Amino acid sequence: MYSARQQKGEASLAKLLSVTPGTVNHWLWRRRPVPVAQCVRIEQLTGGQVTRQMLRPDDWESIWPDIEKSQE
Template sequence: MNAIASFLAASGLTQSEFGRQVGLNQSMVYQLIKGLRPVPEKVCVRIERATAGAVTRRDLRPDDWADIWPELKEADHA
């Protein structure tokens, strides 16, 4: 189960409700959950904020988050 699906299960939100919070339609939320599309960079930040950090950019883009947001990597070493 990916981070978005886990968050939805824990929060009780539907895909549609979550989508409205982060500016996506239900279909796009479904595609992100199923891994049919990568989570767009701007959407990662919105999801991290909407979930109060329960789902992070690192969770959403595990393979390239450090390339996209090098400041997060630097903060780990501070």
């Protein structure tokens, strides 16, 4: 079930990233991949609670080879 709290969180993140809440929703439901530059910003904004590896699980190693697997 989609909660009002989730919707508020998506709207807040969208505002911080200068994108629409719909864009954040598409990333959340994996309808669209999160752009590389946004991954870094999201990781920073969440204090590492949401990582680049979580946002790009299929290709993070090729995008950020400097991140060690132990940080997953």
